[in-house]
Amino acid sequence: MSRRMFSRSLYSLQYLSRSGGFSPHNSSINPNSKHTVLAAFGRFLHVRPYATTPQPSASASSLNQTELAKFAAIADSWWDAEGPFKPLHIMNPTRLAFLRSTLCRHFGKDPFSARPFEGLKFVDVGCGGGILSEPLARMGASVTGIDAVEKNIKIARLHADLDPIASSIEYRCTTAENLVEEQMKFDAVIALEVIEHVADPAEFCKSLSTLTVSNGATIISTINRSMRAYATAIIAAEYILHWLPKGTHQWSSFLTPEELVLILQRASISVEEMAGFAYNPLTGQWSLTDNIGVNFIAFGIKNSQ
Amino acid sequence: MSRLIATRRLASNLFVPRLATRTFCTDAPTKLNEVPSGSQFNKESKEDEGFMNDVPQHDIAIVGGGMVGMALACSLASMPLTKHLSIAIIDSNPALSNRPVIKKDDPPDPRVSTVTPATISLFKDIGAWEYVEQHRHAYFDKMQVWDYTGFGYTRYNARDADKDVLGCVVENKVLHKSLLSSLQNKDFNNTIYSTRLSSISLPTRSSVSSAGASVSSPSSKNLANLAKLDLSDGTSLYAKLVVGADGSKSRVRELAGIKTTGWNYSQSAVICTVEHPMENFCAWQRFLPAGPIALLPIGDNFSNIVWTMSPKDASNHKIMNEDDFVVAVNHALDSGYGPRPESRVFGGDVISSFFRPDVTSSAHERFEPPPKVVKLASDRMAFPLSLMHANQYVSKRVVLIGDAAHTVHPLAGQGVNMGYGDVSSLSNVIADGIAVGSDIGEVTLLKKYESDRKAANIAMMAVLDGFQKAYSVDFGPVNILRAAAFNGANVFAPLKKNIISYASGEFKLPFLS
Ligand SMILES: Cc1cc2nc3c(=O)[nH]c(=O)nc-3n(C[C@H](O)[C@H](O)[C@H](O)COP(=O)(O)OP(=O)(O)OC[C@H]3O[C@@H](n4cnc5c(N)ncnc54)[C@H](O)[C@@H]3O)c2cc1C
Numbered sequence: 001m002s003r004r005m006f007s008r009s010l011y012s013l014q015y016l017s018r019s020g021g022f023s024p025h026n027s028s029i030n031p032n033s034k035h036t037v038l039a040a041f042g043r044f045l046h047v048r049p050y051a052t053t054p055q056p057s058a059s060a061s062s063l064n065q066t067e068l069a070k071f072a073a074i075a076d077s078w079w080d081a082e083g084p085f086k087p088l089h090i091m092n093p094t095r096l097a098f099l100r101s102t103l104c105r106h107f108g109k110d111p112f113s114a115r116p117f118e119g120l121k122f123v124d125v126g127c128g129g130g131i132l133s134e135p136l137a138r139m140g141a142s143v144t145g146i147d148a149v150e151k152n153i154k155i156a157r158l159h160a161d162l163d164p165i166a167s168s169i170e171y172r173c174t175t176a177e178n179l180v181e182e183q184m185k186f187d188a189v190i191a192l193e194v195i196e197h198v199a200d201p202a203e204f205c206k207s208l209s210t211l212t213v214s215n216g217a218t219i220i221s222t223i224n225r226s227m228r229a230y231a232t233a234i235i236a237a238e239y240i241l242h243w244l245p246k247g248t249h250q251w252s253s254f255l256t257p258e259e260l261v262l263i264l265q266r267a268s269i270s271v272e273e274m275a276g277f278a279y280n281p282l283t284g285q286w287s288l289t290d291n292i293g294v295n296f297i298a299f300g301i302k303n304s305q
Numbered sequence: 306m307s308r309l310i311a312t313r314r315l316a317s318n319l320f321v322p323r324l325a326t327r328t329f330c331t332d333a334p335t336k337l338n339e340v341p342s343g344s345q346f347n348k349e350s351k352e353d354e355g356f357m358n359d360v361p362q363h364d365i366a367i368v369g370g371g372m373v374g375m376a377l378a379c380s381l382a383s384m385p386l387t388k389h390l391s392i393a394i395i396d397s398n399p400a401l402s403n404r405p406v407i408k409k410d411d412p413p414d415p416r417v418s419t420v421t422p423a424t425i426s427l428f429k430d431i432g433a434w435e436y437v438e439q440h441r442h443a444y445f446d447k448m449q450v451w452d453y454t455g456f457g458y459t460r461y462n463a464r465d466a467d468k469d470v471l472g473c474v475v476e477n478k479v480l481h482k483s484l485l486s487s488l489q490n491k492d493f494n495n496t497i498y499s500t501r502l503s504s505i506s507l508p509t510r511s512s513v514s515s516a517g518a519s520v521s522s523p524s525s526k527n528l529a530n531l532a533k534l535d536l537s538d539g540t541s542l543y544a545k546l547v548v549g550a551d552g553s554k555s556r557v558r559e560l561a562g563i564k565t566t567g568w569n570y571s572q573s574a575v576i577c578t579v580e581h582p583m584e585n586f587c588a589w590q591r592f593l594p595a596g597p598i599a600l601l602p603i604g605d606n607f608s609n610i611v612w613t614m615s616p617k618d619a620s621n622h623k624i625m626n627e628d629d630f631v632v633a634v635n636h637a638l639d640s641g642y643g644p645r646p647e648s649r650v651f652g653g654d655v656i657s658s659f660f661r662p663d664v665t666s667s668a669h670e671r672f673e674p675p676p677k678v679v680k681l682a683s684d685r686m687a688f689p690l691s692l693m694h695a696n697q698y699v700s701k702r703v704v705l706i707g708d709a710a711h712t713v714h715p716l717a718g719q720g721v722n723m724g725y726g727d728v729s730s731l732s733n734v735i736a737d738g739i740a741v742g743s744d745i746g747e748v749t750l751l752k753k754y755e756s757d758r759k760a761a762n763i764a765m766m767a768v769l770d771g772f773q774k775a776y777s778v779d780f781g782p783v784n785i786l787r788a789a790a791f792n793g794a795n796v797f798a799p800l801k802k803n804i805i806s807y808a809s810g811e812f813k814l815p816f817l818s
């Protein structure tokens with residue numbers, strides 16, 4: 001089953017290489033366009049610290065301090081739709097449409113309801129300033145938002161208090177693995193644009209899986225390594241590094257869709273849907289595509305034990 | 306595996322709400338409260354301390370319950386994703402609460418609108434067209450436009466654009482009343498505030514920083530991000546989104562600091578209702594040296610006159626005695642200024658032989674004289690012609706629709722149709738926003754409405770302005786060119802199809818498509 005997924009994705013890789021580069025982020029096309037913003041954002045949010053980052057001590061922590069420091073530094077701008085998180089803001093309606101569609105179908109909810117998620121418990125892992133948590137709450141879910149950065153949680157709380165519905169969100173500065181220890185369970189566990197910042201994606205996925213009720217949903221979005229792989233030679237090295245034995249910590253990098261499907265499978269999550277996001281610089285909008293070559297989102301179901 | 310393959314299907318079906326067409330509930334009890342009450346207070350909000358309780362909170366405050374504002378309320382009440390919204394309608398117009406009865410045999414009001422097929426389908430979607438049909442209204446399927454020099458004429462026929470009708474003429478009060486009736490029949494949470502807006506306080510900052518935390522109580526913070534509207538009766542209310550549907554002198558626009566671009570023409574229009582011996586199914590427009598005169602059917606033996614002239618002539622025509630006015634109207638429509646067009650000076654047949662496959666039958670239709678007016682049937686009104694366009698339609702928690710965003714002269718009868726285009730677009734944008742949990746007052750969401758409508762409205766205004774310039778001045782011999790244009794329009798069916806489509810609200814000018 002997953003073999004066909006691979007080949008399909010390989011197809012998109014070939015397609016990308018044939019087209020001679022990655023136009024969506026190729027800032028040489030028009031230096032003044034939104035491309036530049038995105039590319040800059042991509043660099044900022046996704047470039048990994050290749051310098052030897054001291055790893056958090058032996059315990060199975062998902063924290064990557066260098067990454068977290070970056071987010072702390074710009075926490076004030078989470079809700080500035082024109083600020084560094086602009087790409088997340090403009091991508092938001094598209095990924096929420098994906099969540100609405102997949103979750104309504106999975107949980108048998110009315111897609112014409114204004115609050116289809118009423119009665120469902122969601123956790124937004126790595127919620128940042130709450131850009132995703134708030135719409136989910138407006139769509140009726142009871143939402144817990146967690147983030148490893150205290151400052152993010154503070155901003156999220158402040159902003160949610162501006163809206164009576166959003167103020168029902170429970171924000172906590174903690175990690176997925178801590179919630180596991182507390183034996184928390186959720187109908188849907190959502191971690192968008194987070195896995196590329198954690199120390200050990202496989203362990204992280206295991207935590208997400210443990211937080212998901214049996215037959216519940218786990219949704220992950222991230223950026224495909226393929227893009228960086230073609231963009232810089234350093235990533236090519238990392239591509240090789242990912243064959244290194246688990247635990248070298250160099251594994252923590254952008255994942256390809258195949259890798260994500262695999263590590264989720266090992267964590268008892270079967271991926272049922274996958275979609276790509278495409279940015280149209282003319283309209284300034286994102287839309288869903290079946291090209292998972294750059295940004296992609298995976299919807300999985302926790303196997304019933 | 307098949308799931309992955311299914312992604313393409315998934316992706317293309319994702320915007321479910323857009324595909325979802327409106328549903329109606331007609332059996333619901335009337336929920337049109339006439340008195341504002343604190344009980345509308347948003348139940349979702351946390352219990353608040355003290356006086357805050359008295360200030361009602363709504364999702365949307367529509368300022369101006371005119372033809373456009375009421376249509377927005379109806380439209381929101383008709384869509385599954387928006388019908389739960391709590392709406393405030395602010396307007397001191399007594400018609401909103403008194404429910405005046407319109408008698409069918411009252412003489413028609415001179416304020417009428419030519420509604421396009423696009424507007425008719427909006428009214429059908431929101432359950433208001435059935436009420437229009439219970440009152441006087443006049444569909445027309447033909448239009449004849451000609452020139453006083455006698456050189457040219459053109460006839461438009463609904464068939465040219467594969468339509469049954471070109472439009473329908475309805476009194477403004479009938480449109481308004483139909484929207485009210487439709488709204489009363491919906492199970493929809495709306496409150497009418499019979500007063501006027503005096504000021505708005507808008508949230509100042511959109512971003513939140515960690516500094517400045519914990520100063521205010523949770524409840525007042527809830528409100529700090531909303532728009533606060535102060536009304537002229539001394540009461541206030543809060544809303545997530547303020548819709549300025551308050552007409553061309555919009556107070557909302559002024560308070561939001563939105564500038565306008567506009568210009569006046571040194572011309573006025575005289576409008577009134579007239580009677581003729583037989584029912585009329587054609588819209589007539591004749592170009593005179595000082596501007597066009599139009600005769601629009603409005604049902605029974607009545608038609609509406611829109612007559613453009615200099616401001617001085619307009620005030621004369623407004624006060625002259627009725628018999629003289631009727632003579633002047635017939636002179637302007639048919640007997641005066643110049644001969645009726647008889648033959649095609651520019652050899653239409655020669656041209657049409659080149660374009661035979663595209664020629665429509667109306668190209669061969671004969672010129673017809675307009676009906677003879679026998680009686681004035683209403684007051685006469687005169688008003689100056691002008692165009693005005695708001696430089697922006699949106700700012701944080703504020704959006705403009707209808708005449709508040711754009712005011713056009715009534716020559717093409719497009720004024721209110723543009724407003725109804727705004728209504729369709731804005732209600733879809735709000736529904737799409739709700740589908741994905743957006744804050745409906747966010748500029749990023751509202752910008753979608755602006756980009757959707759601004760281009761269409763500006764194009765329409767450019768057309769009307771061009772029309773105005775081309776036909777308002779008497780160029781003497783240049784009239785021949787104008788006549789040629791008419792003849793041209795008559796034989797080049799594809800072009801004409803575009804003109805009709807454009808004028809009937811489909812917005813497909815050749816240079817835009
Ligand atoms: C004399 C005349 C003739 C026209 N003829 C035609 C025609 O033949 N065809 C055509 O298509 N269009 C015509 N128009 C234009 C058409 O009437 C407008 O496009 C249409 O009425 C716009 O509707 P609206 O709801 O946006 O604004 P309006 O109809 O102007 O409604 C605005 C509403 O807002 C309310 N309001 C204003 N200020 C406040 C405030 N501060 N607080 C609360 N409420 C407020 C008013 O009471 C009113 O009910 C004509 C206009 C005029 C003036």
Ligand SMILES: C[S@@+](CC[C@H](N)C(=O)[O-])C[C@H]1O[C@@H](n2cnc3c(N)ncnc32)[C@H](O)[C@@H]1O
Nearest residue numbers: 062063071126127128131147148149192193197
């Ligand atoms: C790119 S942001 C994404 C924010 C949000 N999920 C969204 O998509 O809008 C990544 C967030 O993950 C948080 N984060 C990174 N590592 C984390 C970890 N191990 N546990 C919890 N949160 C983490 C960061 O603090 C940051 O707020």
